[in-house]
Amino acid sequence: SHQRALYAHAIDLFRKRNTPDALTPFKNHLELLHYLRLICTDPRRHGIETFKPEPLAEYRDKAPKLHWLLETLAVIQLRADKAIIFCEFKAIQRLLKHYIEQVFGFSPDIVNGDTSAATKSVDSRQKRIKAFQTKTGFGVIILSPLAVGFGVNIQAANHVIHYTRPWNPAKEDQATDRAYRIGATKDVYVYYPIIHAEDFTTFEMKLHELLNRKRELADDMLNGTGDITPADFDLTEVIPTGEKALFPEIISLDDVLQMRPDYFEGLVAALWQNRGFNEVQRTPGSGDDGIDVVAIRRPQGELVQCKTSSVENAKLGWDAIKDVVAGAATYQRRHPDVCFKKVCITNQFFNNTAQRHAENNGVELYDQHQLAQLLQDYPVRLLNIERFLYTQWDQPGA
Numbered sequence: 001s002h003q004r005a006l007y008a009h010a011i012d013l014f015r016k017r018n019t020p021d022a023l024t025p026f027k028n029h030l031e032l033l034h035y036l037r038l039i040c041t042d043p044r045r046h047g048i049e050t051f052k053p054e055p056l057a058e059y060r061d062k063a064p065k066l067h068w069l070l071e072t073l074a075v076i077q078l079r080a081d082k083a084i085i086f087c088e089f090k091a092i093q094r095l096l097k098h099y100i101e102q103v104f105g106f107s108p109d110i111v112n113g114d115t116s117a118a119t120k121s122v123d124s125r126q127k128r129i130k131a132f133q134t135k136t137g138f139g140v141i142i143l144s145p146l147a148v149g150f151g152v153n154i155q156a157a158n159h160v161i162h163y164t165r166p167w168n169p170a171k172e173d174q175a176t177d178r179a180y181r182i183g184a185t186k187d188v189y190v191y192y193p194i195i196h197a198e199d200f201t202t203f204e205m206k207l208h209e210l211l212n213r214k215r216e217l218a219d220d221m222l223n224g225t226g227d228i229t230p231a232d233f234d235l236t237e238v239i240p241t242g243e244k245a246l247f248p249e250i251i252s253l254d255d256v257l258q259m260r261p262d263y264f265e266g267l268v269a270a271l272w273q274n275r276g277f278n279e280v281q282r283t284p285g286s287g288d289d290g291i292d293v294v295a296i297r298r299p300q301g302e303l304v305q306c307k308t309s310s311v312e313n314a315k316l317g318w319d320a321i322k323d324v325v326a327g328a329a330t331y332q333r334r335h336p337d338v339c340f341k342k343v344c345i346t347n348q349f350f351n352n353t354a355q356r357h358a359e360n361n362g363v364e365l366y367d368q369h370q371l372a373q374l375l376q377d378y379p380v381r382l383l384n385i386e387r388f389l390y391t392q393w394d395q396p397g398a
Helices: 002-015 029-041 056-062 064-078 090-104 125-134 169-176 203-221 261-274 319-334 352-360 368-377 382-389
Strands: 082-086 109-111 139-143 159-162 189-191 279-282 293-297 300-307 339-346 363-366
Touching (some): 029 203, 056 064, 056 090, 064 082, 090 109, 169 203, 261 279, 261 293, 261 300, 319 339, 319 352, 319 363
Parallel strands (some): 082 159, 300 339, 339 363
Antiparallel strands (some): 279 293, 293 300
């Protein structure tokens, strides 16, 4: 039900994109389809999606694909076989690693674009794969299909799980072929877990149908086939109706710890607006001169630099202080009648060096403790954040 509500909410936002005062993160079909793809794999709210471990039982109930994966791996373990899990999203790779370790007591390796391809590296792709292959008994390795191409053979694994599906069937088949190699001694099993619903065609069901159709076409024509495109999807087939959101709209500290950086900036802008600043702007993503939020309550104002981290209890250095000090002069010239205070805020903490430089440069720091108090004193709804994310910088009043 949680996953379904997220899915319906995304569709509803997209439907309203051309209405007056619409606030939607989806500018086109492709962005919507990408988000529906994510929801099917890892049901989280848009923008509040950085992986932060939830209790296993709660997350298994919320995410049917993960529940299926853990049950399937348990069967593979009983057979003392090995499995490859293909997934291209790094946050979801980390999620799988966490829950597999929690259930099976070992930490599976991840091989993705961050893993060195140089054979001389102490932690290269080939060395990780070799360690996986030579270890006896049950094992799991998580691979990005984009980072493991020709020349990589994993004959020891005879279970191939496509946890996320690519847009091109040829790329998916190339990934599967990593296990189909001379030297394999067991039958190879290939799995395509698909999220489905009884009353509408989900994105993953539609993608599965399109991949099969493209694969058959390529076989018939003795030719390759390109990626699936948004035009291949009839969105009327992927829309559930009558669903209401099951998630709280008031932002909690736990939500903040899972926010993307752009959502965190929108949150800070909303907080400063709720504190009584009547002119609040979130600056553009580039060319902001080190300032993320400008808040004015004439003749006073505050220039805010926002820093997020998904690492629990991380202690950040003084980069934020350097940014806000360097950018202050630019905004002071733009608003000569305003006396600005410099501020840095994080969802984690600042280290001693940052605190010392902040004191020396007249910068006020807000860490997780002060942020929690702000959320309590000035409650923010998700809609308040989205108003700052989806209005244009150059719009009147933006």
